[in-house]
Amino acid sequence: KALRVHCIDEGWEAQWGTWQPNGKFPEGLADYARHVKAAGGIPGIWTAPLLVNTYNPLFYDHPEWFASRADGQLQTDSFSYGPMAYLDVTLPAVQDHLRQLFQRLRQDGFEYFKVDFCHCILKAARFADPTVPRAELVRIAFRVIREAIGPEAYLLGCGAPYESVFGSVDAVRSTGDIHIYWGHVLTNVGAIAARWWMQDNLWNCDPDFLVVRGPDTARAPWFKRRVVAPAGPDGGWMAGREFNEAEARVYALLVHLSGGDVVLGDQLELLEPLGAEILRRVLQPRPRAVPVDLFTSEQDPPRLWISRGREDTLVVVFNWTDKPARVDLDPAEHGLRGTPRDFWTGAAVTALPTRQARRSALALLYGPDQAAP
Known part of the structure; x- marks a missing residue:
């Protein structure tokens, strides 16, 4: 009963730039949203709408829609998801494109929107309208998205400059990404601590997924690929082995103390009773610490x-x-x-x-x- 929102994260889309479902959703997104609502849940969806794969038809059909480097050449960067270009949000045509995308997703039945990789458009230096301040670039995009989904939908800005989304979003990501390694926890605790005051004052804070899986708390597999790194925290973001029980409890408490959104990221059916009990204890909302x-x-x-x-x-x-x-x-x-x-x-x-x-x-x-x- 504590689980309310069922959000499809990255991996549902045909390609970045084509925000249509791939073969994982043969009946379409509206069908998914209907199933979630029928079970008493709230359907949510992840997008990265400001980035377009340079092999996507949108990129070929509208080459004038993209921001440039300082020398006028197209700004592109390589991501794990492919080579990306950045939409020029100062263009009315791009704003119309974003508006139509999110109106369609809203009509499909989605009520929770996780909008990611927002800050990346700031890698570009030149936009069609040079009079638009840089802090206004992401603000334009979120203003359009909010207008498209309406005031009742829940909007999470992920990787969004805070000053650019205040007044448009219901929540923001307050940390970096998380995984089941101690190095991630040490990286994220500082962000949660520094931004504790934002919760309930500006918006809800999203400390990223609450994950507790590891050898002590879940059945394998715990990951898609093993990361080999030094055992100490100086080894990097994914330093060391997977969570043991004590470390999983530490991270669960940290998310609980944030007072913000709790988004589960484990494959729940693989959790052992111990892992499920850790989650159960921290699912009830609590005032920020x-x-x-x-x-x-x-x-x-x-x-x-x-x-x-x-x-x-x-x-x-x-x-x-x-x-x-x-x-x-x-x-x-x-x-x-x-x-x-x-x-x-x-x-x-x-x-x-x-x-x-x-x-x-x-x-x-x-x-x-x-x-x-």
């Missing part, structure tokens, strides 16, 4: 996060390092008293630990009568 030691943590990311709700207060102490760490928590300093419960088990925590294992989180729940007004 404050990273209390954002500027004072002895570790690079903040360790102490506090989420104060009407029913309870959640206190989490993280250890982001590869060594055991001290737990220096005085609940009274934060207006908390009494015996907390363990977030995962509900058991009373009669004595706070003084040491914390590597890559772990201590999660404590205080009841409403245990928090100072």
Whole structure:
């Protein structure tokens, strides 16, 4: 019952530039949306509408629709999805193209729109209308998209400059991409911490997929291809092995504490009972947490996060390092008293630990009568 939106992510389209379904959806998108709604869900869809594959018919049919480099040559870049050119959103014809695309998707029944790779058009230097400021380029695109889908549809700007989409979107991506490697978590925690204040004030924050799969929590396969990298966090974005149980709990808590959108990215039927239980505990929405030691943590990311709700207060102490760490928590300093419960088990925590294992989180729940007004 907690799962509401069923969003088709990248891979449904015939080609970037031809936003029609491929063979995975033989009955069409409207049929998919009808099935989702019949089951009580909200149909969603991902697009990257500002990028067009240079082998796509749209690129050949409308060569004048694309932005250029500073020297006047066409701006193209190679992506995992092919060579791409960027639509010139200052052109009325391009705006009409975007409007018709999203009106069609809305008519197909979609109510949730994830619009990705938005910032990439800023790689281009020259647009048809040179008087349009650069911050206005993405704003034009999102203004057109919002007009096309209407005020009731949910619009997520993914990879969008924040100043360009304020007032048009319901949510933004607040982090980089995530995978099931510790290096991803270390990369994303800083973004979540720095942008905690945006949640509920400007929009909803999307910290990317909540994933918990790994050898301890799910049946194989956990990935399409194994990434070989050094074990330490300095090894890069995908550094180290897949999540173990403790690391999966750390990341699940981090997404939970963000207070933002929760988008599941695991193949749910492959999760073991342990993995499913971790998800179950963090699916219920919770007020955004404050990273209390954002500027004072002895570790690079903040360790102490506090989420104060009407029913309870959640206190989490993280250890982001590869060594055991001290737990220096005085609940009274934060207006908390009494015996907390363990977030995962509900058991009373009669004595706070003084040491914390590597890559772990201590999660404590205080009841409403245990928090100072």
